[in-house]
Structures are given as structure tokens and as C-alpha cells.
Amino acid sequence: MKEIKISVRGLVEFLLRTGNIDNRIHHAPDTAMQEGGRIHRMIQKSQGGDYEAEVPLTYSITRENYILKIDGRADGILRKADSPVLVDEIKGTYRDLKKIKTPDEVHIAQAKCYAAIYLRDNDLKEISVQITYCNIDTEEIKRFTYDFTAEEITAWFDDLLEAYHRWADFMATWEDKKIESIHRMQFPFEYREGQKDLAAGVYRTIYHGRKLFLEAPTGTGKTISTVFPAIKAVGEHKAERIFYLTAKTITRTVAENTFDVLRNQESLEFKTVTLTAKDKICVLDKSDCNPVACPCAEGHFDRINDCIYDLLTSEDDFNRDLIMEYAAKYNVCPFELSLDMSLFADAVICDYNYVFDPFVYLKRFFSDGIKGDNIFLIDEAHNLLDRGRDMYSAELWFETLNNTRLLIEQAHPKIAGLIKSCETEMQKIMAFTDYCEVLVDISPLMQKIGNMSKIISKWLEDHAEGQYRDDILDFYFDILTFETIYELLDDKYVIYAEYEDESFKIKLLCVDPSENLKLCMARAKSTILFSATLLPIQYYKKLLGGTKEDYEIYAHSVFDPGKCGRIIATDVTSKYTRRSEYEYRKIAKYIHDITTEKSGNYLIFFPSRIFMDDVGIIYEKEFFDEDTQEILVQNEMMTEEDREEFLSRFTPGNDIDFGSIINMEVEVEESKSILGFCVMGGIFSEGIDLKEDSLIGVIIVGTGIPQVCNEREIIKEFFESDGEDGFDYAYRYPGMNKVLQAAGRVIRTENDTGIVALLDERFVQRAYADLFPREWKDIKLVSTSTVKNTVNALWSGLDDNLN
Structure with a gap:
């Protein structure tokens, strides 16, 4: 018979919460938990031989189709002759103890649960509970003591369990449906070449409890190839919950769609929740979580559990729209609702920070250093390095x-x-x-x-x-x-x-976030880190917390390399020492010569906004033909709507006016080529999916290396002192990742054809060329005098290949 487990603390905090959300009430920082451990040990040692510390307690009750198991650890149990047994609950606090008139109701309830379990286990007639508050700074102590008969404490405890049974009943029934559906589930598509082996490699990694570093080029179906085996592992009880972690909103949508495909095509019973940042889902223009400023905050905890139960029993996909809908129906905070739904979800789709950020991680899953039966699927894992540096750094x-x-x-x-x-x-x-x-x-x-x-x-x-x-x-x-x-x-x-x-x-x-990231990944049974650009893989494996025992896979591209022409310009560069109007004009001419050989849509990526503007001015003045081309420019501050409008112009037949984001308001004919001027490493250089005729070429200006600054030089010197190539770690590898991400925009399906042009002479150097993906073959070297003929020949070959 299956077990439904919940901790004593989780039980009382979930069932007994009431009242308002109120950010005006200051709570002690997380360091109080660390200091609280010291306080616990100090008090426990001072109580003498009759006091037993850290007593594990478990209570189980058998229902029709499951066993409900409640467990926890009492801080202390005091047994003295001629006195009732006393259960002690210790709480460290920074508060002035004189201002604590009564204990927190949840603290009392936690102690009463331990007391009820202990009383039943030992067949006692009465028992006492004590709440011990200790000021962390002064070590001053204040205690509250309550006495209960066996009838009183057991009746209270039974009522508490009865209130939880509707949740446990649902979870037990759902678990049966979920596992049965997983066993029936088949892979929803015809396997592409190597995809079955890839999925098997993910499953083996989960089975062995390791990490996998997976370089999966576009077209390998990396999302379904990681999600499918992870769900199968849940079905075999190898894990309990999946966390699909992303750096960008658009990749969260891809994950949602993948779970939807399995639910719709394979009848999978699997609940997912998408966590959206508070400022993006808040009903107020600026979030202010107190009952005076926000109507949802007032009485939120009085209504939230009914809302959760309704959503839980009515829907399987707790996406942003549904969270907003149910939050409005019950007048609760949508952000808090999404966090609560994560407790009941089989998969949580969220940003990296909910697992890795030391300030906003999901404490309901990852506090107290507990290792859960979780699977972490980390999408676009190349982003985790810089994000990790940011999350574990601080400035004053x-x-x-x-x-x-x-x-x-x-x-x-x-x-x-x-x-x-x-x-x-x-x-x-x-x-x-x-x-x-x-x-x-x-x-x-x-x-x-x-x-x-x-x-x-x-x-x-x-x-x-x-x-x-x-x-x-x-x-x-x-x-x-x-x-x-x-x-x-x-x-x-x-x-x-x-x-x-x-x-x-x-x-x-x-500088090196590997240890911090490794500690966070220890919260999972297994972690799969995957990206289309994870080269060199040993660099990422080292800095993202990998070990020698962890696995690595380079998945072969399933696309025909003959459908993508690639060229390198050997007589221009974005080097700072060479930047001049003369160099900008040569780059502008390259863009003209490439884009006029075949009409269509192109993205041109520049190393910086200033560089883009300098080249753009010359291009518009000397090469731009408003009869055949339109230029879209990535603005510095773009809303989600602006981004969607920008990308939608690349879809054939779209006739919406986007004067707010393009640099000239003209009526565009379908036959016009669209040139998107963008910044490398920006919002349009990864995570976007322009298929078939939506995009036929990508032009990349420069090697993408970060600008020289004090911090990059510190990173460089740090790794040089560690025996590594400091320039590679601080500049070349991060730059090439931007290049490869940008290049990956052009071929998205096996029916696509296109070209990738790298405009920088440094790409012919071995240090850069060695970082090209293995499927990049037959790259043509061009100059300003040969580029037109070479591109023309490439298109002729691509068109012949297509036909």
C-alpha cells in the first residue's frame, strides 16, 4: 500500500495558516535558522540527563488505499518523576522577548503534534508542551507551558488529521492515475536519428543518480528527449518530482508545450505548474504585499486552501493564465497561489533562481539541506554560469x-x-x-x-x-x-x-560558482544540464559543478549539413584597435553583398549597440534600398509585446504596422527582405524559433568576446593562477557561446536552408575554429572581392539540394 508522507511542520503550516499577507511585518533573515541551531544545542545541553534532544517521532494511519505518515523530530522531551512528560519546541528569534505575549499558534500546534504522537506511542494519560523562545543575541529565554489530558490532545490531533484527509485522499488517487498513465505512455513522435539513445542516456543518468552534461544541437529534440525519460523515471519511482529550469520565458513555453503534447497525445496524467516572477503576475502595477495596498493580501490565507483544492481537482496544467483566473475567482495572490500549487505539481517549470538563488530559492522544497527525490532538467545550461556568478556575488x-x-x-x-x-x-x-x-x-x-x-x-x-x-x-x-x-x-x-x-x-x-551550484544540485537525485551550445564541454562541466563521475554526451545534429552554407570573412574584424569608419564601411558592404544575393529575412548580430549604430548609419546611407529592404532595429528597452511584434515581422504575410520598433515607418511589401539589426547575446540571439522562410540567414559581426574590464581581468587572472588559460575562460569561451547561439537561429527544422556568415578574420585562427561544432563542415573563406560570388554559389547549391 502506498504511503503519503508529510512532516509535522508542513502539516500545521499548511492547515492552520490564517489572515493576511503583510510585508510590513519584518521576519528575521535566514541566518536566524543557522543561529537557531546553535541556540537549540545550547538549550538542549543545559537541561540535564532527564532531557532527550532531537527525538524522532512518526505516526501512521491506514486509509482505504494508502497510509498517511506524519513524521518529525521533537527538539526535546523531558521526563521527570512525579511530573507529566514535557515536549519542548525551541525557537530562536531576534525579537525582544518582552513583546512576545503569547506563542505563535503554529509553534504551539507543532509541539502538540509531537505530544500527541508521543502520548499514543507510550500510552500516557497526560502530557505537557512547552514553547521555548530564545533571543539569539542576548540568549535570554522565555517559556510558555500548557498541560493536556490524553483525551484533549488526541481529539485535537485527530481533528487536524481529518482536515488533511481530503488532500491525502486526492493525492493517493492521483498517484495511481499518474503512474498507470506513465506506464502506458509512448514516445509521441517517430524517433529521429540518435534520439532514442539520447533519451536512454538521460534515463540511465537518473537511474544512477548522476549529472549529465548534454550538448544537443538544434533539431535533436532536446526538450522531449529529456522530459520523456524523466517522466518515465517518476513512473518507476526513481524520483518524485521534476524541476524544469530555464533562463528565459520563451523556453518555459517550450517546456509547457512538451508536457501538453504528452497529456494530449499520450493521455499522460501529470500536473505541471509554471512559476512566474512576482512583478509579472501581480495584480498591482507595483507589487506591495499588504492588506492596505492589495485587496488580494487581505484575508489571503483564509481563502487560499479552498482555491488550491478547486484548481488541483479541476486542472492539470497550472499555467500563468489559469493561475490568474483562479486567483481572481477566490481573490488570492496569484504569485503565492503558484508557489502553493508547486507542492502538488509533478513538474515545476521555473527560472533558475528558484533552485539556485540563495535569497529566493523554494524553501518549501530545499530548506534544511534536505535532498529530495527530484530531477533537475536545466535548459540552456550555458546561461547558468553567468547567472550563477551573479546570484552568488554581491556589491556594496x-x-x-x-x-x-x-x-x-x-x-x-x-x-x-x-x-x-x-x-x-x-x-x-x-x-x-x-x-x-x-x-x-x-x-x-x-x-x-x-x-x-x-x-x-x-x-x-x-x-x-x-x-x-x-x-x-x-x-x-x-x-x-x-x-x-x-x-x-x-x-x-x-x-x-x-x-x-x-x-x-x-x-x-x-569567480567560480561551481561549489555553490554543486551544493544546490545535491538537492536533487539527478541533474541533466543541456544546451545547443555547451562547448567546450569540460569548461562547462568544471564551472557548473560537475565531477569526474558525471556523464557527458555530444548529440549529433540530425540536420543535413549541406542545407546550411557557412562563410568566414578574412579581411574585417571587430577588434577595438581596428574600429574605424573604413572598417565599418567594409562590414556594411559585406551585409549588403550577402543579403542582396537572395531575397529573404536576415538577422545581423553586432558585438555592441554602439558598433551596431556605427555600421547601421553607413549601411542606411550608402547601401539601403527602401524598395527591396526593411530594417528592424533591436531597441535598448523592449517590452514582451515589442519583442513579439519584432519577431512577427519575420513571418510571411504579416502586415501589422510596427512603427514603434522599426527605424522607418514604411508600408512593406511581401517581397521585401527584412534585416534585423540586433546585439549579440541579447534577447534575439537565443531562444527564438524562426522556421523555414521566416529566416534564411544570420550574419555575425565579431567573435562575441566580452569587453575588457576590471572584472573580466580579475576572472582571467584567477584562472591563470589555477593553471587554466585565463583568456579562454574570461573572454574566448563566453564570446564563442554567443556566436554559436546566434548562428543557431537560422536552421530550425530539417526543411530549412540558410547561410551563416562570420565577419571577423579571427575565426580562421585555430583557437576559435576548434570551438566550432563538429557538423560545421566545408566553411568557405571569403573577402570583400569574392563574397558575392561565393554566396551566389552557395545559394545555387542549397537550392539544388532543396530540389
Whole structure:
């Protein structure tokens, strides 16, 4: 008979929550949990020999088709002669204990659950529970004690379990339907060449509990090839839940569609939820989570469980639209609703940060270092490196300190004085920093910051409202972020100080995020990291937390290489030392000569916006023909609607006016070629799917290497000291990934034909050419004098191949 498991804490927090969402109530930071462990141990050791610490307790109740199992660990159980057994629940807090008049109801309920289980196990007539609060700073203790008869505590506990049975009944029934449907499920398409082996490799990785680094070129069907075996593994009880992790919204849509295909074509019973960022799903223009500002926040917890049950029993795909619909129906927060639905989902589709970010990860799954039976599917995994660096790095700006102090010093002189002491320490560092300086020790500054953050935390607890409270809260979060990252510092970090645009900052730079990412991946049974561009794979394997025992696969492209012509221009470059009007004109002529050989749609990627503008001005002035071409330009700030409109112009027959995003408002005939001027590494260089005639060519200007700056130089020096090629790690590999991602826009299906033009002489160098995918064969070298004839010949060959 199957088991439905829930922890004591999870049970009471889910069933007994009531009231409002209120961000004005300040909660202690996560460091309280770490300090709380110390407090637990201190109190437990002080209780003497009659006190047993960390007592595991389990209670099971058998239903018709399942066993409900509740388990947990009591902080302490005190047995004294002539006194009832006492169950102790210890809570560390930063709050002033004098202001705690009664214990939190959830804390009492947690202790009562442990007491009810212990009483039944030991056939007791009565039992006591105690809530012990201990101030983490002062170690002051305050206790609340309650006595219960056996009848009272068991009746209360049975009522609590009865309230949970409708959820457990549903989950047990759903589990049977899900597993049966998975066993019936077949692969929904005809296997492409090598795809069955690829899916098998994913399944084997999950079976052995390893990580897989998968380079899967466009056309290999990497999404279905990872999702299908992961679901099969769930069906064989190798895992409980799938997390499909992405860096971009568009790839989340691909994952949603893949699960939908399996539900519709293969009758799969599988519940999925898509987590959308709070600011994108909030009913307010700017999220403000309190009952005064938001009608959804008032009484949210009184209504949320009924909403969850309705959605859970009515739908299988908890996508953004459905989350919004049900949230409106019950007047609850859509963001919180989506998080709650993740508890009941078989697959969670979400951004990387819900697993990896130390500040916003899903604590309901990953707190306390528990390793779950999860599968992580990490799409576009090449993005995880820079995202990992960002998530585990932090900056402290002198201006943040100074501006906050000046703002609040009249209203809050004590806090302002603490900020001033931090400014003074920072000024000492500024005094010996010329332009950029690597720092060895900032402990004096961190001591000042630690003292300040504790005082601010206490002030926020005591003041739900007040002058400049929002400003102080924002400042507190900035400081807390810096403190938290500082606690993570190890030999994979570099601390540096830098003047930037007349501002000054200290940065805790996570140069190598591999250890932090590895710890997060340990929360899963198995992790599959996949991308169309994961070369060189050892570079990514090293920096994304791989080990020697983990697997790697290079999937062969299923597309005919003869359907894509590739050229390298040998007489132009984007090198900074060669940038000039003369060079820009040659590049503009290349673009003209390539795009006029065959009418159609092209994307042209530039190394920067400034470079794009410089070439664009010359192209428009000297080569642009408004009768045969239209130019679309990627703007610096584009909404999702702007992006969709930009891309929709590449669809034949679209006659919508997009004057807001194109650089000239003209009526466009179908026969006109569309040239999209874009920035490499930007929103249009990966994750977009322009098939067949929507796009016939990609032109890439430059090698994509990041601009030289202090931080990139620090990264370079770090890896050189580690025995690696620093330039490769800091510049060449990240740049080539942008190039390969951009090149991957042009051939999306086996029916597509197109060309890829690399406009930089450096691509002929072995250091770059060795990074080309193995299917890039027969690349033509061209010059300004030969490019037209070569492109013409390529198209003739491609057209013959197509016919």
C-alpha cells in the first residue's frame, strides 16, 4: 500500500495558516535558522540527563488505499518523576522577548503534534508542551507551558488529521492515475536519428543518480528527449518530482508545450505548474504585499486552501493564465497561489533562481539541506554560469550608504550613526584604491555592517510603519545580501574595490560558482544540464559543478549539413584597435553583398549597440534600398509585446504596422527582405524559433568576446593562477557561446536552408575554429572581392539540394 508522507511542520503550516499577507511585518533573515541551531544545542545541553534532544517521532494511519505518515523530530522531551512528560519546541528569534505575549499558534500546534504522537506511542494519560523562545543575541529565554489530558490532545490531533484527509485522499488517487498513465505512455513522435539513445542516456543518468552534461544541437529534440525519460523515471519511482529550469520565458513555453503534447497525445496524467516572477503576475502595477495596498493580501490565507483544492481537482496544467483566473475567482495572490500549487505539481517549470538563488530559492522544497527525490532538467545550461556568478556575488556601493544616511539622519539618528561608521570604514579602503584594487581582508567593515544590520532588523520588527520605513527596509535588504554572500566566501571568490563612473563599490565576486551550484544540485537525485551550445564541454562541466563521475554526451545534429552554407570573412574584424569608419564601411558592404544575393529575412548580430549604430548609419546611407529592404532595429528597452511584434515581422504575410520598433515607418511589401539589426547575446540571439522562410540567414559581426574590464581581468587572472588559460575562460569561451547561439537561429527544422556568415578574420585562427561544432563542415573563406560570388554559389547549391 502506498504511503503519503508529510512532516509535522508542513502539516500545521499548511492547515492552520490564517489572515493576511503583510510585508510590513519584518521576519528575521535566514541566518536566524543557522543561529537557531546553535541556540537549540545550547538549550538542549543545559537541561540535564532527564532531557532527550532531537527525538524522532512518526505516526501512521491506514486509509482505504494508502497510509498517511506524519513524521518529525521533537527538539526535546523531558521526563521527570512525579511530573507529566514535557515536549519542548525551541525557537530562536531576534525579537525582544518582552513583546512576545503569547506563542505563535503554529509553534504551539507543532509541539502538540509531537505530544500527541508521543502520548499514543507510550500510552500516557497526560502530557505537557512547552514553547521555548530564545533571543539569539542576548540568549535570554522565555517559556510558555500548557498541560493536556490524553483525551484533549488526541481529539485535537485527530481533528487536524481529518482536515488533511481530503488532500491525502486526492493525492493517493492521483498517484495511481499518474503512474498507470506513465506506464502506458509512448514516445509521441517517430524517433529521429540518435534520439532514442539520447533519451536512454538521460534515463540511465537518473537511474544512477548522476549529472549529465548534454550538448544537443538544434533539431535533436532536446526538450522531449529529456522530459520523456524523466517522466518515465517518476513512473518507476526513481524520483518524485521534476524541476524544469530555464533562463528565459520563451523556453518555459517550450517546456509547457512538451508536457501538453504528452497529456494530449499520450493521455499522460501529470500536473505541471509554471512559476512566474512576482512583478509579472501581480495584480498591482507595483507589487506591495499588504492588506492596505492589495485587496488580494487581505484575508489571503483564509481563502487560499479552498482555491488550491478547486484548481488541483479541476486542472492539470497550472499555467500563468489559469493561475490568474483562479486567483481572481477566490481573490488570492496569484504569485503565492503558484508557489502553493508547486507542492502538488509533478513538474515545476521555473527560472533558475528558484533552485539556485540563495535569497529566493523554494524553501518549501530545499530548506534544511534536505535532498529530495527530484530531477533537475536545466535548459540552456550555458546561461547558468553567468547567472550563477551573479546570484552568488554581491556589491556594496558607498553611495548607497551615504544617500541613505543623508535621507534618514534627522528622523533616525541612531541608524544614521551606524551607517556613518560603515562609511568611515569604507573610506579607509577608498583611500588606498587608485582605480581597482583586489582586497584581502574587509573584516573591520563587515563587523560594522553586522552591528548595523542587527539594530535595523530589530527596528523593523518594532515598526510596521514609520517615516522612511520603506527606504530603510530596501537598504536593509541590500546590506543583508552583502552579509549573506560574505558568509559564503571561499577560495573561489575575489574581493575587489573599484571606482566606477565616479561611484565606489566593493564587490564580492564569485569567480567560480561551481561549489555553490554543486551544493544546490545535491538537492536533487539527478541533474541533466543541456544546451545547443555547451562547448567546450569540460569548461562547462568544471564551472557548473560537475565531477569526474558525471556523464557527458555530444548529440549529433540530425540536420543535413549541406542545407546550411557557412562563410568566414578574412579581411574585417571587430577588434577595438581596428574600429574605424573604413572598417565599418567594409562590414556594411559585406551585409549588403550577402543579403542582396537572395531575397529573404536576415538577422545581423553586432558585438555592441554602439558598433551596431556605427555600421547601421553607413549601411542606411550608402547601401539601403527602401524598395527591396526593411530594417528592424533591436531597441535598448523592449517590452514582451515589442519583442513579439519584432519577431512577427519575420513571418510571411504579416502586415501589422510596427512603427514603434522599426527605424522607418514604411508600408512593406511581401517581397521585401527584412534585416534585423540586433546585439549579440541579447534577447534575439537565443531562444527564438524562426522556421523555414521566416529566416534564411544570420550574419555575425565579431567573435562575441566580452569587453575588457576590471572584472573580466580579475576572472582571467584567477584562472591563470589555477593553471587554466585565463583568456579562454574570461573572454574566448563566453564570446564563442554567443556566436554559436546566434548562428543557431537560422536552421530550425530539417526543411530549412540558410547561410551563416562570420565577419571577423579571427575565426580562421585555430583557437576559435576548434570551438566550432563538429557538423560545421566545408566553411568557405571569403573577402570583400569574392563574397558575392561565393554566396551566389552557395545559394545555387542549397537550392539544388532543396530540389
